[in-house]
Amino acid sequence: MTLRVQVWFRELKRMVASVESQPELAFSDDLTPELRQNQKTLPVMHCRDCGATGWGGVRHSTINNKLIPNDLRGFYQAFFSQKPLVSFLFPCDESHEETQLLCRHCLTVNPTSVEFCKGCHKENNADNLIPVLVPEVTQTVTRNGQEQLISNHDCPFCGNSNGLSILGAQAASLTSASIGILYTTPFNQDKKLLTFSDSVQDAAHRAGFYNARTYRSTLRTSIFQLVRESQHPLTLQELCDRFADYWREKIPIPENYIATFLPTDLQWLREWDDFLNGDRSKLDPHTALPDLLELVEKRLVWEIVTQFGHRGAIGPSLERSGVASVSFNPQFLTAATKTLHQKLSNEIEALRTVSEDRVRELIVGLLHHLRHRGGIVQPVTQGNYISSGGETYLLSKLVYMPGVGPSVPAPKFLVNAAAKTKQFERVISGKNRDSWCEDWTMRVFAPHTLLLKEQLIDILHFTLETLVGAKLLESHFCGQGRAWGIPMAAIIINPGGKVLTCDRCYHQITHSRTSSHLPDTCRSLGCQGHYHEDDQRPGLVYYRQMYQQGEVRRIVAAEHTGLLSRTTRERLEHRFIQSDRYCDPNLISATSTLEMGINIGDLSSVFLCSLPPTLPTTSSELVARDDETVMR
Structure with missing residues (x-):
């Protein structure tokens, strides 16, 4: 049938x-x-x-x-x-x-x-x-x-x-989400796809778009598999250290490993470009192969850290989908809570009767906020990036790094008033409006007392000092001032988690199931709401199943239009049909040039993009043609 x-x-x-x-x-x-x-x-x-x-x-x-x-x-x-x-x-x-x-x-x-x-x-x-x-x-x-x-x-x-x-989503975004599911689901054994567009420009654009947008779905699925199969929760440092060895064992051919994890913005590298456009099955083991492996593994550290840093709360991340959660070293956290509780109850009269649970919530909320701002000390941020106050051009100078422009989120660290930077976040605001740290401190301790500005400064000073001593934060020079970031060894990655939603602003967080201390105060600026468990939202379940059950196979999209030479088109068609290498195309974004008597082999899926209001005969024929190949 x-x-x-x-x-x-x-x-x-x-x-x-x-x-x-x-x-x-x-x-x-x-x-x-x-x-x-x-x-x-x-x-x-x-x-x-x-x-x-x-x-x-x-x-x-x-x-x-x-x-x-x-x-x-x-x-x-x-x-x-x-x-x-x-x-x-x-x-x-x-x-x-x-x-x-x-x-x-x-x-x-x-x-x-x-x-x-x-x-x-x-x-x-x-x-x-x-x-x-x-x-x-x-x-x-x-x-x-x-x-x-x-x-x-x-x-x-x-x-x-x-x-x-x-709010909005165009055809490229909608179809890229569907394509990601088609290629990760274990129920699809035919991981090849044709997408048809009605113009050369759209076909070319969508090929590049699909390559870029689906990379992170593959990365998230691969990260989760390592986290799930580990015998105990990993620190972020351990996750980065083990990722390459884990997946090189799963994908033993180095060229296929590179093809799976090399980001789209590094495809231009000469060694890889020559390999893509040539007929060789192996890279030069003495020059090209070790150089590419080194670049890929350095870039993977950045990508993994950002998945639990400033991209952790954006879109269908591992955290937001509930398949992974982040906590902090429990021994460090317990020690910091006891030390800070003693300082605050002795030094701040208004907090003489404050509980350890309130102090713990202050610490955990501040650490998670800094983490979601990207304030994690990693190889590319440690050193000149922090000391310069967040000059993003320093990141772009590294060959393996993506471009970081004004509209692209970049890591932000907490800084004091003496730090001359507009890119990082002030602990204490010099303006009429309170900083996030000030607002958070007031809301956490609101049930106990109203705090004055001078008291807020003292509380946050004690907090940062205590967290540095407990190894939950590191202090670095930033111009004439100081900057604070979280060391990778202090961050714990846990499989699974409870998705909590604010009852007022609907802000979501994912809380570790291993922790007995449930967060209460909403972490959104100025919100007076409280978190409650909301683990069954359809969007979260959808992506959770994709990451839990998905297969790791990179989508390699290529355009097929009349602007390409006949030799190039024939080479593309051959590689699409044979798929001998992981870097060979498994998705073709084409115009109607692909329907003119070309043997495209058996296919089970076809996408028609940019359809006009009335379905033309040619579009109907493309769907029917796919059915014919399946029946053959």
């Missing part, structure tokens, strides 16, 4: 959400004039780091708090131009100090004290006015010697720089 299954996806483009207490997502293009008249909508903003979600809008003027409704084009222009009239609005409850009220009828932002909306005079009740947090996102910058007022896209909850983005 031959079973044919078609799965259709629609791009998440021009997405909006209704302005109401329970917002509903909608495609802007589907809204009729009648719907637009009856229901106000705004674009959806979200932070990939902490998951905060809200609306985006544009005000009429700087003195007008009314937002312009149903104008996506105007919002896109203002957002990407960083116009100061852009506003972000996040639903909240009225207990928040900075709560304002958004009218769902006229989109006017009102203070909580009003009895009627200032724009349309609707009564202040739950049906008309929605409690929202409207953070201040404007800042003054100097460009070409002139000061300009712009809006920034920093997340107001977790502080992630440029963390806010417009």
Whole structure:
């Protein structure tokens, strides 16, 4: 029996959400004039780091708090131009100090004290006015010697720089997620795929996109297999040290090992490029092979550390999916808790009766925050990167490192006031707004007392000093000041974990099952919520199963278009069919040039991308052609 299954996806483009207490997502293009008249909508903003979600809008003027409704084009222009009239609005409850009220009828932002909306005079009740947090996102910058007022896209909850983005997903992103599943699932024994696009540019772009986007799925699956098969929890240092030996034993042919773990941005290396485009099955064992192995293994240390560092809370990471959790050396942590508890109860009058559990939560929360900011002392950050205050060009000078630009997250360490850097995070803020460390300290100890600024400085000074002494932190010079980072040997990687969600802002963390101390206070900036177990969210279960059951096989995508010479196309087709080496293509991103009498062999899956509104005959034939190869 031959079973044919078609799965259709629609791009998440021009997405909006209704302005109401329970917002509903909608495609802007589907809204009729009648719907637009009856229901106000705004674009959806979200932070990939902490998951905060809200609306985006544009005000009429700087003195007008009314937002312009149903104008996506105007919002896109203002957002990407960083116009100061852009506003972000996040639903909240009225207990928040900075709560304002958004009218769902006229989109006017009102203070909580009003009895009627200032724009349309609707009564202040739950049906008309929605409690929202409207953070201040404007800042003054100097460009070409002139000061300009712009809006920034920093997340107001977790502080992630440029963390806010417009909700959406195009065909390349949607199909790359599906492709990742097809190649990792053990139920698919035919790990080859054709994707068809309707233009040469799209086919070329998607080939590169699939290569880059699916690399981390392969890496996460391979990391989890090592963590799961270890007899005891590994430190991050041990994980990095053992990873290469573990997988070189699993993939004994060095060329196949390199093909599996060499990142896409290192494919240009001359030795590897010659091997890819040649017909040899082996690299030169005296020159090319050892050089490439060394580069791959240095890069893998960076990739593994970032998976549990500043990428650990972004997207479908091992932590967020619940297959792995991070804790800290329990002996170090116990010693630090006892020492700091004694210091605080003796030196800070307001904390004389504070419990050890509160002190422990202060320490653990601070360490996890620093870890998710990337403040882990590893080979590429130790030394010049820290001492320079986070100059990312120093990372890019290393051959094996990826490009780190302004829009790419980079490791951030905690620094004191004397450190001259804008890239790292201040322990104590010199501005009117509290730093994360200050805010966290106040919220952890809120049940006991209200703390003054001077007391916060003393508490955080004692905390950092204690953590350095307990080997949970390292102190390094940063310009004229000091920077603090977590040593890799202090971080423990555990298989599995409990996924906890804040009952107020929905921030998620994964807590180790081996720890008896459950975190309580939410770690999002300014949030008054508390964590509770939420281990059955569908998205988490989906990726958890993929990492737990997935097979490690790298996706190697190549373009097949009319711009390639006949010799190149024929070589590509031959390598796709034979697949003698791990570096040979197992995914072809093609245009219709591939359907002209070419024997592509048996296939069980075909993706049709960029389909027009009405399905043309050629697209239908491509699907049917795949069925014919299966039946043969």
